[in-house]
Each structure stands twice: as structure tokens, then as C-alpha cells.
Amino acid sequence: MSKRNWDEEVSQFSKALKLSTINHHFKEEVKEATERDASYEEFLALLLQREMDTRDENARYNRIRRAEFPYKRYLEDLVIGELPPDAQKKLKRLKTLDFIEEGRNVILAGNPGTGKSHMSIGLGIKACMEGYKVWFTTVPLLINRIKECRSEKTLRAFQNRFEKYDLVIADEMGYISFDKEGAELLFTHLSLRAAQKSTIITTNLSFERWGEIFQDPVMTAAMIDRLTHQAYIVNMNGNSYRMKETKKWLEDQQLV
Structure with missing residues (x-):
């Protein structure tokens, strides 16, 4: 049974769900979480927070541009x-x-x-x-x-x-x-x-x-x-x- 390529699957899922920040920074976040020995819950929460922060920043930029x-x-x-x-x-x-x-x-x-x-x-x-x-x-x-x-x-x-x-x-x-x-x-x-x-x-x-x-x-x-x-x-x-x-x-x- 072939080993699943988790990185590739995360990339595909994040693209499908339009989670561009997670797609671009997933490996970086995994590395940092491993070094900190972070829990799964902490890793997931911080990853989602990074996605949310990026979306909030983009929304602010777009509101100013459209004004x-x-x-x-x-x-x-x-x-x-x-x-x-x-x-x-x-x-x-x-x-x-x-x-x-x-x-x-x-x-x-x-x-x-x-x-x-x-x-x-x-x-x-x-x-x-x-x-x-x-x-x-x-x-x-x-x-x-x-x-x-x-x-x-x-x-x-x-x-x-x-x-x-x-x-x-x-x-x-x-x-x-x-x-x-x-x-x-x-x-x-x-x-x-x-x-x-x-x-x-x-x-x-x-x-x-x-x-x-x-x-x-x-x-x-x-x-x-x-x-x-x-x-x-x-x-x-x-x-x-x-x-x-x-x-x-x-x-x-x-x-x-």
C-alpha cells in the first residue's frame, strides 16, 4: 500500500476550500509546531488564525480601495x-x-x-x-x-x-x-x-x-x-x- 502524500493532500484540500494562506504556509507552520512540540489543537488553531488574519487584512485593503x-x-x-x-x-x-x-x-x-x-x-x-x-x-x-x-x-x-x-x-x-x-x-x-x-x-x-x-x-x-x-x-x-x-x-x- 503506497504511502499517502499528506503535504500534497493538504495543498489540494486548501486550494479547493480557497484557504490560500494555509496552502502557502502549511509546511512552515508544521516545522514551527514540531520545534515547539505543539499540540494538535494549538497547531490547528494557529494555522486557522493565520488564514483568518490574512483574510481580515485583505478585506480592509479592499474596503479602502473601493472607497x-x-x-x-x-x-x-x-x-x-x-x-x-x-x-x-x-x-x-x-x-x-x-x-x-x-x-x-x-x-x-x-x-x-x-x-x-x-x-x-x-x-x-x-x-x-x-x-x-x-x-x-x-x-x-x-x-x-x-x-x-x-x-x-x-x-x-x-x-x-x-x-x-x-x-x-x-x-x-x-x-x-x-x-x-x-x-x-x-x-x-x-x-x-x-x-x-x-x-x-x-x-x-x-x-x-x-x-x-x-x-x-x-x-x-x-x-x-x-x-x-x-x-x-x-x-x-x-x-x-x-x-x-x-x-x-x-x-x-x-x-x-
Whole structure:
């Protein structure tokens, strides 16, 4: 009776079960377990844990990739002391991500360069790391996407996806004004998530100036009411991060 090739059988079974990490590292784990004189239970548990850890890491990577962040920014990279005072005060609470579980919005409002996009992307990446489904877009790109979907008759599919994201980040509200059609489409889609799913909005305009974007006082009032209901509103007015970085860069150049 021929001796069974256990290594080959483990490889075949792990491939069939799509256990790629076990397939690639089985012999290595066997060697380490033999050297430690590990029990069968310990060996099996550690082998499965390695497979699970790899899957978790791949899932985190894929959530971040699918979120479509324009670049990566992490909360750990924020210089807390340079954030506007209100952001310093509220960031600790926002970092818990409780607002996602509660379906509450976050509005970061203030002048350019104060860390709004950095904070929103940092919160988004943290959410991806913790298992939430996130999508990042700018408001102008969102409106264009909705219009394209409508013309291609794929709007219902887009709406279904849009409603299901745990967190949508809509950046740059107010940097570009849009027509009445765009305003209505934006209002409709953001309303789909109201009081159910979380949306982070960054804007350089105070609420009093949102009429410049929507060009309709009734719609403006309705949009503000929907978005701000039980929302975390963070005053991001302060000194510009980018101006500080530019000043430091110029000073460094003079020292060269």
C-alpha cells in the first residue's frame, strides 16, 4: 500500500476550500509546531488564525480601495494642536465612529486649508479598517455621476448602492455652484440617507451662504434641515494648514 502524500493532500484540500494562506504556509507552520512540540489543537488553531488574519487584512485593503479615496490621510497624522478649536474638542468623539452606528451626519464647515478633507478621509479610512462600507466623492463629481446614471438608465442601481454605504463622504460642498437640476438631484440622493446612514460633508461656506449653491431658498432650507438634524457640526474656521506648510517650505529653502 503506497504511502499517502499528506503535504500534497493538504495543498489540494486548501486550494479547493480557497484557504490560500494555509496552502502557502502549511509546511512552515508544521516545522514551527514540531520545534515547539505543539499540540494538535494549538497547531490547528494557529494555522486557522493565520488564514483568518490574512483574510481580515485583505478585506480592509479592499474596503479602502473601493472607497475611492483620492489619497490616503490618517487621523494619526493630524497635528491636533493646529486644528481649529472646535475640531480639537469634537475629534475625540468622532474617532469612536459612534456617529456611524447612530446614522448621524458630520458637517465640517470652515475656510480652506484647515484640515476638513484630511479629517474626513482619516475618519473614512478608520471606518474601513473597522469593517464599515465607505465611499468618498466630491459634490460636483457626485452630481455628474447621478446625471450620467440617469441618462444611462442605471439610476436605480446607483441609488441602491448609495443608500447602503455605511458612510458617504461628500467633499467640497460650495466650491462649485450647480444648476437647479443638479441641486434637486443632490437633495434627493442625500435625503435617501437622512436619519438612516451617515454622511460627512465638508464645505467652505457657512449655512447662510448655501443659497449661493442651490439658488432656491426653499430647497436650501430643506437641505440644511435634513443634513443638520442631530448632526455633528464642526466649526473648521482657523489658520490654514497649507499656508503653514508653504511658509515652512519657503523658510527651509532659504536655509539651503
